[in-house]
Amino acid sequence: MAFLKLVGIVKTYGGFRAIDGLNLEVRHGEFIALLGPSGCGKTTTLQSIAGFVQPTEGRIVLDGRDITHIRPEQRGLGIVFQSYALFPHMTVAQNISFGLEMRGVPKGERSKRIAEALDLVRLSGLGERYPKALSGGQRQRVAIARALAIRPNLLLLDEPMSNLDAKLREEMHIELRAIQRDLGITTILVTHDQVEAMTMSDRIAVMQKGRIVQIDTPYEAYERPHSPFASAFLGKTNAFAGAVQTRNARCCHVQVKDTMLNVPHEDRSLGNDVNVYIRPEKIRLTEAGKGRLNGRIRLRVFLGNLWLIAVESSFGVVHMTQPNLGMPPPDENSEVGLDWSDDDLRLLDREVTHGKV
Amino acid sequence: MHKNGFFSLLFHLLFVLFIVAPLVVVMAMAFTDKGYLSLPTDGLSLRWFQALLENQEMLDAFLLSLKLGLVSATVAALLAVPAALAISRYEFPGRGALTGFLLSPLMIPSVVLGIAFLRFFSVAQIGGSFWALSITHVIVVLPYALRLTLASTIGLERDIEQAALSLGAPRWVAFYRVVLPRIRTGVIGGWMLAFIQSFDELTMTVFVATPGTTTLPVAMYNHISQTIDPLITAVSTVLIVGTLLLMLVLDRLVGLDRVLIGEGK
């Protein structure tokens, strides 16, 4: 039974459809990420759930209750804004206390819950500080504490990490996920950062042009993208244009340049003009002549935990990665062979609109 | 933000009426065909504007104010620009005090300034000349020129200038080709604001003006003290229209909100 349902949401601004028919069902306690580039409508969707934007069409149902037309101050959601939106003229404790005051929580109980909330985000003792005196990371925690103190049944996160530096962001991903798991609170995260989406969420909803184009667990979304867009947005990939030669119940033979590839694939609806995809980490280096493809190392870059290698081949430039297990890859300009498992190949119709694939 | 409801807009309308009413009334009365203060209910007439053109006293005062404004604004700008550059580009002891000192006329009541200048002129035996008057105006309007110029020099990033220097430009060329164009609008805006403030100046000028150096506001003030007639409304109309035009230019150039509020929209 879905805890949160978005049914047929459409939002138009003049002639522009910011949200173009969006349907979403979120289970209780689930962590969903709305992932997409800027302009895809993810923030507008979040603002619709929060009530700051009224959908042109469609319904929003929370815990069985239609909240589409209910004012934001009556929805009882917890929201962490991108700019944190702390009340600058109130202390940390007063910020957290605000939502409790609005609910008529008596003073003694309030102090208890403020202390709890500060504990939860590990900011105990900073209650009397003003936002101005806090670091970016601390302000974010206050924003989270403030949203959670009211014990909402839905938590909305609007790109909350975009103002943090990389290291802090990584830490917060894990911490926030742990807090969400402990409290079991249904959460929706809006982000353009796919690492963030994959780290924290139970399911990722990939959005493009106001619609959800795929919603899956991080693993499924990454391994089996439904479209070139999803494929490119989640992680990096190699794409080669090919033509289907023969197909049977279990696989297709696809001609890419002068090589015939054997791709296990069951989708009957696939056309003849296709792209073959393979993720960089699925490709291995072997001796020249021993793999499925020959090539010459054009560039290799060391990133600490892995090597990035660009190989010039008859397919064009192939990007691959090799974990740093001790032996470095051959030098640049060396002749090598590329190998992979057929199971790691993906096929998608080549889209007529030529975006970056 | 929430949109404005009916009562808010009503309040707003009344407020705008309050602000605009005296100006509209003055302009309306300037077109009366009658010989006394009245609304032009019987038809518009330009007789009072004609009368204005024949009124030597007002014409002289207008020309004097014009000359005075041009001179004081220019001198003020010439003094203010280097000072603004010094203040915004250098960290030196006394910078705050210097800025405060140069902006201080804003905090000194015009009456006090008028009395002080009058005393100074009597001691120094100068009074009564155009140049003495312009000095007082320079002091009064310099803060305005300084504030606007500062607004544009403070935001100036040095790297562009450093890039020019690294490419071989001598200091003064870098200033002329790189810095000046960037602060040009602030300087011109400051000049225009200084001009307007000088032209409008009344209270201080009342003390230091003499029969030979009567500015337009002072002439109007003297006139009003005796009688209020359509002639003075005609003068006022010319002033209002002129100021409106200058405001439009200022807005185009620098943005009126920057001029009046100090910050952009």
Next chain:
Amino acid sequence: MARYDAEHVGTTPWLLSAPALLVFIALLLVPLLLTAVLSLNLFSDTEGVLPVYSLGNYLEVFKDGYFHEIFLRTGGMALAVTLLCVLLGVPETIIIARMASRWRSLFLLVVLGPLLISVVVRTLGWAILLGNNGLINDALQALGITEQPVRMLFTQLGVIIVLTHVLVPFMVIAVWATLQRLDLQVEWAGLSLGASRQTVFRRIILPQIMPGILSGSIIVFALAASAFATPAIIGGRRLKVVATAAYDEFLGTLNWPLGAAIAMLLLVANLIIILGCSKLAERRFKQVFE
């Protein structure tokens, strides 16, 4: 913001600011000092300014009921004007801030533009409106609200109304500047936590614009207390304020020392109000705002 290092500064900044500085020292500081000295001289009807030094003028101002009345009236008037400017100016600024960008620019121009028009012109318009035969009285009588003309010209009320008109743009400017710095998301945060619109205004918006209201009030009060043209034209000969009293002594009675003393008192009062209140406000709000 890039600046030259402190060590390399040398004399350049001083050379650049020298012209302005010298002009100001010679032509602002010196005249003010001369006036201060003048206020310590005494005056006699027969001999003019006497070259003696005493605090006699100041004592006269402090002891004479005539001056008490003037200072009290000026202070009370300035207070009333400040209050009116807050009551009118603050809501108006918020209303303008909520408009679509096109209207916002227009009305800012309409409300703030009059600052660039000489105070003579603005006061003239009010003199016409407020007279016994003026438009307001004509309208009131035509609508049957009053039978006799309501006397507004040459009254305290008239001066207060006109000064409010002249000075309310300064309040708008001060509040507008703080309004601009408000983060819209902070308002949304308040709503999301369950506060009604009124509560959001009262507990979230208002506290944040308070510094603007305060600084606007300080400016308006100082300007109202030292106003000259409006009280002179609208108030007339008999309704004296500090500025017109100084004028009277200086250019009327020719008692320059006394006039100078009044001017000095006005200056000091102004500086105390502006600097003193600003410091207090700053200290109170320092921990809260950037």
